[in-house]
Amino acid sequence: MSVPEVSLTEETIFTWGAPPLKFGAGAVDEIGFEMAGYRARRVLIVTDSGVHALGAPQRIADSLRRYKIESEIFDGVHVEPTDDSMNKAVEYARAQGDWDGFVAVGGGSSIDTAKAINLLTSCPGELMDYVNKPVGEARTPEGQLKPLIAVPTTAGTGSESTAMCVLDILSMRVKTGISHWRLRPTLAVIDPLLTMSLPxxxxxxxxxxxxxxxxxxxxxxxxxxxxxxxxxxxxxxxxxxxxxxxxxxxxxxxxxxxxxxxxxxxxxxxxxxxxxxxxxxxxxxxxxxxxxxxxxxxxxxxxxxxxxxxxxxxxxxxxxxxxxxxxxxxxxxxxxxxxxxxxxxxxxxxxxxxxxxxxxxxxxxxxxxxxxxxxxxxxxxxxxxxxxxxxxxxxxxxxxxxxxxxxxxxxxxxxxxxxxxxxxxxxxxxx
Structure with missing residues (x-):
């Protein structure tokens, strides 16, 4: 059976994608099990100092340890990330050697920063190479990124579901982003208990x-x-x-x-x-x-x-x-x-x-x-x-x-x- 050729003047195709989802009270304590499924042995936990002080990143580290996965906690995420804060986070991650995966825990700032870290430790180039035009060059990631589990602690950004990260470019005083389907987290772990103390x-x-x-x-x-x-x-x-x-x-x-x-x-x-x-x-x-x-x-x-x-x-x-x-x-x-x-x-x-x-x-x-x-x-x-x-x-x-x-x-x-x-x-x- 042949497919007829027709002349089309408008789009006929849409795309839709989302990561697998684990939702429920206590879900954060199963991250070790999930990351072990990707055969990760060394994982960077990306968060901010406020979330770190509340204890969730350490709970995740404990969960990873139960599955013999080493981890470090980077808590230098800047609330409302900038190109400067993301570059510093990337520099830290690169300086620590190779990572098998990442866990982002926090609001959209932490998840977006982890996406940038994952991109720039998996692919060549620098941040502005991938930022959307006309601000950046909008380069496309060349290959698959590492596993990234996103753990939101605020109900808002939806960054755990999306294929973009957002940041301020300080020199231009403009907010922009990086968009590509490879940025989408590998898994979203949603635990409502992490939001109970939000002001x-x-x-x-x-x-x-x-x-x-x-x-x-x-x-x-x-x-x-x-x-x-x-x-x-x-x-x-x-x-x-x-x-x-x-x-x-x-x-x-x-x-x-x-x-x-x-x-x-x-x-x-x-x-x-x-x-x-x-x-x-x-x-x-x-x-x-x-x-x-x-x-x-x-x-x-x-x-x-x-x-x-x-x-x-x-x-x-x-x-x-x-x-x-x-x-x-x-x-x-x-x-x-x-x-x-x-x-x-x-x-x-x-x-x-x-x-x-x-x-x-x-x-x-x-x-x-x-x-x-x-x-x-x-x-x-x-x-x-x-x-x-x-x-x-x-x-x-x-x-x-x-x-x-x-x-x-x-x-x-x-x-x-x-x-x-x-x-x-x-x-x-x-x-």
Missing amino acids: PQVTAASGMDIVCHAVESYTARYYTAFDRKKPEERVTYCGSNPVSDLWCERAMQLLAHSFRAAVHEGADNLEARSDMMMAATFAGMGFGNSGVHIPHANAYPIAGMVRDYVPEGYPPAEPMVPHGQSVSLTAPEAFRFSFSSAPQRHLRAASLLDPDADKHNDEREQLPSVLVRLMRDIDIPNGIGGVGYTEADVPDLVPGTMKQQRLLATCPKMPTEDDIADILTGSIQNW
């Missing part, structure tokens, strides 16, 4: 990252709307698609049920914590394939150009805008902009996030109003003005957003510089 501010910010991952992915440009590509030209973000949609819808339902409870009752509510961990992973399984768009593109300069804002609940006390905050601050205005490109998707997202929300006469306002009400309830800063920016800063922020073409290309309604300026200006205050 409310961290829970709130991390949770808004889940919200934006799910909604941006769900409202992203549909995969068939892209020009047909050769296999080697397909990128990690392929557009919204039937499989990613399922994960994003379920993530939004979990958020509706448990997000506020996790913020306000997190120390005593294991069910809410479990739902948030599951929502983060599910949203990662969605956006890690379909992509995100304007809120995340705006987040990069918002985080990269911060001056004086110091968030509560985040050590050390230095100016920064946590990633989950930075992506949320322009989301209401961004979804007003994108509404006309996919009205039913925006309305469905609003309904999933808040089934009981009052319906506005202006349908364009339904999703923004749901987001604003949620952000107010969990004490997210009121727009970019809440983290120190004014209308006078907008012209300086716009170029940082426009550099994120990898993200903006996924928006179903491609924004101009003037559009981004209007979105940022409209986001000085959200209420």
